[in-house]
Amino acid sequence: MKRVARFLLALLASGVVLAWIATAVVERATRGRFEEDIAARAASVARGARPGLLGHWSRADSALAHLLDDIVRDERMMAAALCTERLELLARTADWPAQVGCAALGQKMAATWARVTEGGTTRVWGSVWPLPGGDVYVSAVPLVQREQHIGFLVLVHDLSFVERRAAQMRTVLLLAFGLLALGASVVTIVAARLSWRGFRKELLRFIQGESRRKEFLPIIRDVRELVERIAAEREADGQAAVWSPQRLKQTLVRHFPGEKVIVLANREPYLHDRGHDGVVRVLHPASGLVTAVEPVLRACSGVWVAHGSGSADREAVDRNDRVRVPPGAPSYWLRRVWLSPDEERGYYYGFANEGLWPLCHLAHTRPLFRSADYAAYAAVNRRFAEAVVREAESDDPVVLVQDYHFALAPRLIRERLPRATIISFWHIPWPYAERLGICPWRAELLEGLLGSSIVGLQTQLYCNNFLDSVDRYLEARIDREQNGVVQHGQLTLVRPYPISIAWPDDRANEAPAVEECRRAALAELGLGDGAILGVGVDRLDYTKGIEERLLAVERLLERFPAYNGRLTFVQLAAPTRSLIEHYRQLDQAVEKTAARINQRFGNSSYQPIRLLRAHHEPPSVYRYYRAADFCFVSSLHDGMNLVAKEFVAARDDERGVLILSQFTGAARELTEALVVNPYDLDESAAALASAIAMPPGEQRERMHAMRVFLSEFNVYRWAGRMLVDAARLRKKASRLGRAGAELARLAGFPR
Ligand code: G6P
Secondary structure, eight states, X not given: OHHHHHHHHHHXXXXXXXXXXXXXXXXXXXXXXXXXXXXXXXXXXXXXXXXXXXXXXXXXXXXXXXXXXXXXXXXXXXXXEEEETTSOEEEEOTTOOTTXXXXXXXXXXXXXXXXXXXXXXXXXXXXXXXXXXXXXXXXXXXXXXXXXXXXXXXXXXXXXXXHHHHHHHHHHHHHHHHHHXXXXXXXXXXXXXXXXXXXXXXXXXXXXXXXXXXXTHHHHHHHHHHHHHHHHXXXXXXXXSOOOHHHHHHHXXXXXTTOOEEEEOSSOSSEEEEOTTSOEEEEOOOOHHHHHHHHHHHHHOOEEEEEOOSTTHHHHSOTTSEEEESTTSOOEEEEEEOOOHHHIIIIIIIIIIIIIHHHHSOSSOOOOOOHHHHXXXXXXXXXXXXXXXXXOSSSSOEEEEESGGGSSHHHHHHHHOTTOEEEEEOOSOOOOHHHHTTSTTHHHHHHHHTTSSEEEESSHHHHHHHHHHHHHHSOOEEETTTTEEEETTEEEXXXXXXXXXXXSOHHHHXXXXXXXXXXXXXXXXXXXTTOEEEEEEEESOGGGOHHHHXXXXXXHXXXXXXXXTTEEEEEEEEOOOTTSHHHHHHHHHHHHHHHHHHXXXXXXXXXXXXXXXXXXXXXXXXXXXXXXXEEEEOOSSBSOOHHHHHHHHHOTTOOOEEEEETTBGGGGTOTTSEEEOTTOHHHHHXXXXXXXXXXXXXXXXXXXXXXXXXXXXXXXXXXXXXXXXHHHHHHHHHHHHHHHHHHHXXXXXXX
């Protein structure tokens, strides 16, 4: 309140000051006008009286006084007199003020008025004349006879009405300004109050959750969901928050006692390959899916059903097409399914990788859908589903169906094993409903996936897209409360489970010391100690933004020539899906771009880009992760991207900088990375420059925070959460089943 009074007072005071200034300005202007007025009037009076005055001038008789009396009949004229040219009084009216003598007038005029005539015309002299009873205005009009200046007609004007007018104007102005100030203060206070109230309301609404429906929606929802999940986990399992292989195993045993875990994934975790030298080696395929899921099955044991794609795979299996893995420390079975070249072409290269892969990734490659490919896809899904059923040792196994290769399999397995717990996980993005409409078999894909108990996706956005797709293309009830779909009386949960990597990461733990890795990598590349080393690790896939990455390095060298000769960017590029034309084109384009940049900036002893196009086994990949100053992940669209997480896991020295595309699922979690838009080359180049210049302290801080995150949100938690949710769902279903049976019994229906 005090503040308001002070504000009002200040406003009023400034109003008064303004009014005062305005009055002075206006008064000055009015006085100027008034003087001009008087001068004009004096001139006109003199003009009228001149003949009479000149007629009697030489006689200096009483007629002159009468003529002057006539002049002062004008109410604003107080007195008049005639002064000779020698400044002697010739005649005057009765009330002529004695102070205004002709001599005094002469002196005043001399100071301000040099000449009485100018260009033949007479000029009127005038000035305010202070008198004891108040100021008057005295004007003197020169009288000229036969071009001879003979004297002046002196007129005394009443100034009091000017004063009166000025006083009136002052009052009016003061009043007007006062009112204006008051009005302005009222309007200001009301506006301020309203906007403060509005601000408070908005703030309150935000705090109370209303603005959650707007901009902050995803962040707040994600955080809330995270907090709820962690709390629920702690409550449900009565255990510490950190998930480990042991805890995952315990969770499995507790919720699904005696049941077998069957992983269904197209890519096998170990591949027997006969090299050119005839020796069979076990390879680890470059696949994020394998990186993530393999440690889960190692922890749970069971069987992994996959396509046997290695050139020596058949030689390694038993008569049931099975082999124990991992080699050297077996803990689960790998069951290989054989595909004919036609099946592989239609199902894997065709429908899965020329159709679904580009359909789900916003990377500007057109999906291709052919009926024959779909037929192969459906047939292969049936064959894999049968293999799963054959691997099941009970009617309720836990089946983990992986990725877009097997959208139809969950329904097919459900038909054969109605009591199975089927958890399907879609590793890549799920497109928005309209885009899914491109696929002629979108309804079949959705129907197939809804055979699962849970459909897991990487982010909430993909869950929303999935539910919208069901809404648009199927007859099913969407349960938005539970995030699920009810179809044919069966509930399928549709939930986000962002995938991760094993933590602790054996590959990092088993790797040589960081200094050793760096020494080895630099030696391998023929680089000196002072080299700046960047690394990229990918399959040669058009979704990974490899060309954009190389162009960003080029932009960096353009902008910071000091790095030329010092910076080497190594791209480990694993050839992939090379029967597909787009992949072959990409391979060539990347090679061409690298060669062009090397030609532009390199010389015989230095190449800024080192493109290592080959399959790289984990020890080699981890050596580069640990040797690098930074790792650049520039995917144009990626469900998660586990390279980013692997790089963080590899850096137990808490050094190195991760530059991460904003279009990866990982960017939502690894927020301490330098997140960039890979299409914006300047932004990427600037991020590369910041990475190179980042002080060790900041690197440590960022890397530490990301490592703490990964230690908690690891792949055991990913699998554990899905198992716990599936167990709850199963319990709920069996409670409902029992209640239904009881109802039937009470109603007297036969069982
Ligand atoms: C992505 C897919 C995986 C796939 C991997 C490698 O990560 O989500 O399902 O295994 O790419 O691709 P490939 O075709 O070689 O298995």
